[in-house]
Amino acid sequence: VETDADLLRRAAGLDPMPFVELVQRHEKAIHRYLSRRVGPGPAEDLLSDVWMAAFEDRATFDTAWSSARPWLFGIARNRVRSYWRNKRPDSPGFEYQLDPWPEVDDRLAIVGKASEVRAALRSLPEEEREVLLLVAWEELTPSEAAIALGIPAGTARSRLHRARVALRGNLRVLASDFLGSDTNMGDDRG
Amino acid sequence: VVDDIDAVRNIGAVPDAEDSVYEWAREVFIARLAAEPGRDDARARRPQRRPRRPVRAGALVAGIAAATTVGVFLAGGLGTTVGISSAAAATLRRAAAKVATDPSIPQGDYLYTHSNISELELTQQTGSSPDTGYNITGTEETWVNDVGEGRLRTSQTSIEALPGDNGSQVLPALQQPINLTFGSTYGESFPDIVNPSGWPTQPGALRTAIEQRLDAGATKSYTTFLSTTYLLSEAGSSALRSACYQVLATLPGLSDYGSATDSLGRTGHAVGMTFEGIRTAIILNTSTGALLQVTNAVAIPGASDVPAYKVLAAGTVLNTKTLTDQTVVSSATSEP
Numbered sequence: 001v002e003t004d005a006d007l008l009r010r011a012a013g014l015d016p017m018p019f020v021e022l023v024q025r026h027e028k029a030i031h032r033y034l035s036r037r038v039g040p041g042p043a044e045d046l047l048s049d050v051w052m053a054a055f056e057d058r059a060t061f062d063t064a065w066s067s068a069r070p071w072l073f074g075i076a077r078n079r080v081r082s083y084w085r086n087k088r089p090d091s092p093g094f095e096y097q098l099d100p101w102p103e104v105d106d107r108l109a110i111v112g113k114a115s116e117v118r119a120a121l122r123s124l125p126e127e128e129r130e131v132l133l134l135v136a137w138e139e140l141t142p143s144e145a146a147i148a149l150g151i152p153a154g155t156a157r158s159r160l161h162r163a164r165v166a167l168r169g170n171l172r173v174l175a176s177d178f179l180g181s182d183t184n185m186g187d188d189r190g
Numbered sequence: 191v192v193d194d195i196d197a198v199r200n201i202g203a204v205p206d207a208e209d210s211v212y213e214w215a216r217e218v219f220i221a222r223l224a225a226e227p228g229r230d231d232a233r234a235r236r237p238q239r240r241p242r243r244p245v246r247a248g249a250l251v252a253g254i255a256a257a258t259t260v261g262v263f264l265a266g267g268l269g270t271t272v273g274i275s276s277a278a279a280a281t282l283r284r285a286a287a288k289v290a291t292d293p294s295i296p297q298g299d300y301l302y303t304h305s306n307i308s309e310l311e312l313t314q315q316t317g318s319s320p321d322t323g324y325n326i327t328g329t330e331e332t333w334v335n336d337v338g339e340g341r342l343r344t345s346q347t348s349i350e351a352l353p354g355d356n357g358s359q360v361l362p363a364l365q366q367p368i369n370l371t372f373g374s375t376y377g378e379s380f381p382d383i384v385n386p387s388g389w390p391t392q393p394g395a396l397r398t399a400i401e402q403r404l405d406a407g408a409t410k411s412y413t414t415f416l417s418t419t420y421l422l423s424e425a426g427s428s429a430l431r432s433a434c435y436q437v438l439a440t441l442p443g444l445s446d447y448g449s450a451t452d453s454l455g456r457t458g459h460a461v462g463m464t465f466e467g468i469r470t471a472i473i474l475n476t477s478t479g480a481l482l483q484v485t486n487a488v489a490i491p492g493a494s495d496v497p498a499y500k501v502l503a504a505g506t507v508l509n510t511k512t513l514t515d516q517t518v519v520s521s522a523t524s525e526p
Contacts, residue, residue: 020216027212035204044211048218055219117197136198167194 467493
């Protein structure tokens with residue numbers, strides 16, 4: 001079975017077929033990422049944008065990475081930021097909000113549960129929350145999250161560590177449980 | 191013990207989308223890739239000569255009348271790059287099995303098929319927007335025997351100028367019904383209309399023959415889909431119709447569109463393919479395998495490389511062929 005890196009090497013030429021195979025490998029994961037952040041409807045529209053952007057940027061993929069998923073999350077993240085940037089261009093005094101968490105939080109509120117977790121996430125700095133969500137929601141390792149965010153792996157680990165410490169500190173209801181669980185702290189999961 | 195990572199994970203659970211969502215995103219990606227101006231790597235894969243979709247005889251009217259007609263020409267090319275929808279292929283294979291059991295047309299008899307045709311013919315002179323055009327409606331009748339011989343009669347029932355039409359005229363002589371005879375020599379004068387005679391009924395051989403004779407190109411999935419679809423709509427024998435379904439089921443880029451209703455209100459199942467923003471869908475009766483309707487419509491605005499199509503809104507129907515009646519008659523001149 002060809003690795004993602006193999007497919008992207010072949011996609012560097014004139015034939016887009018290998019890239020479509022890559023798309024089919026990761027489309028569910030990328031759609032989930034988008035759906036969590038912008039909602040299921042806009043996610044459907046953004047999905048093809050991600051493929052287009054990834055195809056255009058395929059030369060930027062480091063073929064030393066065997067999996068393209070973290071790289072694709074990075075591209076998806078840029079599309080999400082662009083989505084939020086364009087969504088409210090007419091707001092008075094609007095400036096690009098780096099952190100779209102209020103909108104994500106609004107959608108999570110529909111779930112109607114785990115308000116403490118949402119409150120704890122809301123209190124985190126955006127850069128720490130993003131690492132945490134890539135690990136928790138997208139099941140990336142901290143090293144892979146670093147690729148998605150374009151930051152050093154050590155930085156990702158330290159952000160994750162700070163996020164988890166803060167998260168546990170803010171989860172009053174669940175605090176007693178969390179204090180007994182310190183597994184995976186800063187480790188690559190999976 | 192509740193892990194904090196798990197606590198976060200639990201509030202972020204989202205269901206996977208239906209397969210059609212992923213297929214649609216791939217289709218849009220492929221269409222945009224093909225339509226991207228100046229994209230050398232995509233254009234390098236395009237055919238040197240643009241094949242024409244088999245055009246209904248009625249469409250020739252506006253085509254001849256206009257100074258520069260943008261016909262319903264749909265290019266083949268990158269439609270080969272996505273996988274086959276298993277659901278769509280399964281639907282087509284079931285239809286193939288159904289029609290394969292239809293009785294043969296008795297010797298000397300003909301399968302009479304009546305269809306309603308509608309066609310949006312756009313013309314343009316400036317290259318920026320369609321400034322003339324017609325909505326053409328009409329009928330097509332075919333009488334085809336078991337080996338594909340017979341005749342076709344097509345008539346216009348209305349020609350309606352679109353708003354903004356600049357006065358192009360339809361030649362009166364071409365408003366008369368057009369009669370064509372299917373046979374071994376048929377096709378030289380009207381190469382864009384499918385000749386249903388002389389086709390093999392083994393699916394592999396049929397696909398090869400379609401790709402060669404209808405200029406579909408060896409790897410042009412989309413144009414093969416178009417050509418096979420129109421052959422299916424005019425084929426007489428159950429063996430050929432079954433083979434057409436089997437060819438369609440093998441084509442990369444096929445999508446399943448689920449339940450659909452044709453222009454007569456009949457419910458069926460739609461499958462099809464999108465290329466350069468134009469979606470070709472066939473609706474078929476899953477109980478009998480009968481073809482109900484073929485429709486070409488704009489799925490992705492602006493994605494077509496046909497200039498006049500770029501300004502059309504999503505959902506604009508370019509043409510339809512709706513099979514309204516099909517019955518065996520005793521001669522090529524008999525009418526039910």
